[in-house]
Amino acid sequence: AWLATLWLGKPVMRSPLLFSAGFIVLFVMGGLTGVMVAVMPFDWQVHDTYFVVAHFHYVLIGGMVFPLLAALYYWLPLVTGRMLSERIGRWNFWTMFLGFNLAFLPMHVTGLAGMPRRVYTYAEGLGWGTLNLVSTIGAFVFAAGVLLFFWNVWWSRRHGAPSGNNPWGAGTLEWATDPPVPPYNFRSVPVVESAYPLWDQKNLVEDIKRGRCLLPDPSPNLRLTVGSTPTHGEIDHVIVVPKPSYLPLLAALALTVFFCGFLATQYALAALGFAGALAAFLVWAWHDPVSDQKAPVDLARERRVTLGSEGPRAQGWWGLIFALIIDLLFYLALVFGFLLLWSRSDRWPPGNVPPPDWESLGWGIAALVITLPALFAARAALHRCSNAGYAASLLFILAAACTHVWLFARAAAALPLDPHPRAFDAMVYALGGFQLVHVGIGVLFVGFALVRALAAGLASRPDLLLRITATFWCYVVVLAVVNTAVLAFLPAWS
Template sequence: MTEPDNLHQRFDKVWRNLPGWGALAAVNHTSVGRRFMVTGGIFFLIGGLLAMLIRTQLALPDQDTLSPGLYSQMFTMHGTVMMFLFAIPILEGAAIYLIPKMIGARDLIFPRLSALGYYCYLFGGIIVLSSLLLGIAPDAGWFMYTPLSNAEFSPGPGSDFWLLGITFVEISAVSAGIELTVAILRSRTQGMTLSKMPIFCWYILVTALMIVFGFPPLILASILLELERAAGMPFFDVAAGGDPILWQHLFWLFGHPEVYIIFLPAAGMVSTILPVFTGRPLVGYRWIVMAVILTGFISFGLWAHHMFTVGIPQMAQAFFSMASMMVAIPTAIQIFAWLATIWTGRVVYSLPMLWIFGFLFIFVIGGLTGVMLAMVPFNWQVHDSHFVVAHLHYVLVGGMLFPLIGGLYYWLPHFSGRMPSERLGRWGFWLTFIGFNATFFLMHLTGLLGMPRRFYTYGEGAGWDWLNLLSSVGSFVIATGVAMIIIDVVLHFRFGRKAGSNPWNADTLEWATGTPPPMYNFASLPEIKSRHPLWNQPELLESIPAGEHGLTQIEHGRRETFGTDAITGKLKEVMLLPTNSWLPLITAAVLAVLCVSLLVRSYTVAMVAAAVAAVFLFRWSWENGGHPKAAPLGDKEPEEAPLQSRTTDGSGLWGMVITLLADGALYLALLFGWLYLWTVAPNWAVPDESPISLPMMALSGLLLTGATWWYSGAVKKLKAGNDSGLESRFWVATGTGAAHLALLAWITFASPLATTEYTHDAVLFVMLMFLIFHSSITVIATGLQALRVRFGYVSKKLPYEPVVLRPMWIFTLAIFWCSVASFLLLPIAWGPA
């Protein structure tokens, strides 16, 4: 047995999945990423099937293949499945699969979280789709505008399936966003400074942060609407002081960034693939980094361009119109950087390149119609017409699906170790490309000729007949194209010729793993010297599997990877990664029970399920640090750098901070809703006297302040190496926090809040529940820390975890006082509206 083989055996023993059904306990990013992508692919086919049904119905005028009700379910589900169950998850899956390999890490840094995210996605997707089989699918549009989606106008469970199921799925998006951010910042291989990061990582970093800020408004909106439907709290009901337009603001506050969340990773694939097939480094790396960051921010400033016809003052519309046009600048920068790369290099024709040319063609059209739509007067004409349908498919299919399939062909040898067939692949491309343009190019005209969206039928005299017929024919051509691609991919697993390592002569590290990759990616972790490691250090292809670089010890049986400095890529610590675990699957299953019990409105079961889920999550947090299943003191310590649980600036702290950013975004969305309703809602009503006792709130807040101060003090001492009396300090913080929590709970449930009559009181209730939720988690987690000190899992040699918890205390404190100021004091200062 050669030395590399021997090394492989030893690593594989530690890193492989459990056999048989045990594969369900896999947490490894390669397995999880593959599952995300396969599941996403299946959902894509389902969404595509729905699209074919829609096109069948619209092929001829006055058809009744589908009833109006069924047609509503079809287009609602088509949008929902494509957006939430296909586009976002499959890109997350690609990022989960690729990112650690590109940055030279062995796994993502919160592997159990990846697995939890996957199961939440899978179960949520199944729940949402089951409604389709039961014939009670959501039918108020994928945008769920109230009042149409509320209990009065959508009495069935359809809207509940959407609100609960999609929120469940979003857990996976947010957790992937957090995990990818921290992984990119903290687990790059040595020498990979920020400026040497593969460009794809920049795209994913910005996308992940956009998810962190973009999804919470929708999660909040879904919670509010579900509370309105299930508990009668009137957030969007004008009569009680709510406003249906608030839903639109919150929805599009998520919905527009979402478009770029889908586009950016795909554009990242273009920027990765193009240099490989032109044999020249990407032109304008710095320009592109700048353009990506710019896109990320500006995309949050143009949500109201979906709302130009709701009657917003023209000046406000002009702000959003300007922002929408400005986003053309970073997009144009990228397009011209790509063109310049082609210009300066020599194009190698291949399947991935074909898809990228298709992308350029289609996406440019979509971008140009996008600029047109940003013109307010034009928008008033074509908004909600088929022109918009055409535009959005040009942007999303052109901007996401084409690069994705290009990426699929590019990385296919990496997944399988085999090459796809050129001939079938070309057929697939041309059929899809021609079919796509036939379907959607004409739709621009259909829209200009006045056909609104979401019509289940149309009359003969309207002048839309031949356009719709051609669009429908085109859609069937796309379907044959997709079928070709699927056949090609399936066949290649059997008949494709062997790929070997780095078949395209690419520059990025993921091709140094060998194809298909081993579970641990790299037997040794290299130090890289440039932005194109495999072009400038080709010897890595041999030296990595031969174990010539860092972190080759494996006798201790721990999964490990390097933790490095976020900016310089200098080695800081050795990260311990959890191994196979059933906890993610069990927790997700319990959460699925919670979701279903809320759907069928059996709240006792829901409460039990929530409690059980919490128990599993805390159990999960228990097996960390110095726990015997992790890395107890006395284990063999690594040579290169200290184990992460022995340090105080680990990935857990970073993960906590990023999580709190998402949390803060949710809180800001709530605050926005409160201020918005206060100033804009037509019938906003405020009770003469606040139903909440201010002195009691102040008392509760003082207790919380004391507990936070006390906890922070204990952590400061611990970081200074002093752990005497640590357990009792933590118990004091827990006790004081518990007193604060008890008082807060009493205020919430004893106050005379008329939550079903006044929007005002309903919002206050949600705010109080938000505070209670955070205080509870903080207090329980602190109690657990005290116990862990007793068991010896936390001490001055293991100071990692209390440091992680500190931002949580500070956040809880901050939102408490911010709430007192803006929900209780500001109204007093402002006076009755």
């Protein structure tokens, strides 16, 4: 595909294309040595040698650093409004390209000669000294090339020529705005009809700047963009983009604490990080910008549409559907592992594991199943605008879910399971934990919908929230029934 793009296009050998061509050459070389180490007899000879070091540096630096620099040379003028020096850019490319090959190409030979990696020194007289000296010189040349790039960025900020509009003559949409890009990005939102709209739609740039496209008039205190139907791509509503907030950053930092706590087996710290991330997510999700303004907005001249979308057209609902598909595939992989280990085991479960408490499992599943009519009752109460009926239905679901968790956990605790030495015990922990985690997430969905209804009433767009909550909860109920059946009926309980 890369070569076909160059063949069918009109290559202009400037700095961005030089780095792109260098990426193709280096990445292909790294890929070829990857095929070599995939051959088992060859891999026996070069495993943990400098041949492997050379291979993955060709893949990583050739596949990541060179295309990154190509992108920076291409798009920095759009950010700064000034061009990088082409002369320094060419020196930058050739210094890095030649220095990289001078550093890492000899490592293939030293690896074939038996030089091990992860060893900081070695004895003299092994025949590696000259090639290692060449690699060291190449590393310094490559480092000089990296410094040239930073010098080029610094120089262009002060002396670079103004980039003007679309200095590359590109056909893609990002060059339809004036560099440096203004805070609002586009004066109006364009409708594109091809992969290269600036080439195929001659007056598109002028139409964008004069407000002849969509959303020409800014709305106060709202960040808007165009929304379309998920299946046909027809523009029919306006999406309200959340305002800038530190809450996602705080959630990310809290999740970092959560995972680091688990890695360090500091479970109290992990629980604190999880609680912080959960609090940040809930606070961020609490504010609904669509409910702040009910009036339609001007999508285009003489065309008004509503803010947000409801029902099956909503992006949130479709996002949930795709997330559930991915989640289901992950669950099926767990079940496949469970069945595979069962087929390879002499006794599944081991002889000293008694049957589970069937009564607790049965009543636990019944507690979840009876929540489905409560979902329909909540929807009926919503259409009747009955806040009390809506809240009572959601409270019943929460109580039934907590009952299920208690009964399921009681049945699991009665089994003498140790997940460390035995595969059966580990799979029961994994499948049971998967089920309980999903029930817990469902409880968060239902609880969030309940608290939102109690705090803001039924005027806060609960229909979409209830649709998303009901979809996820139905998935959780089906998952719990199937998972309990897998754990209860597939093992040959004695």
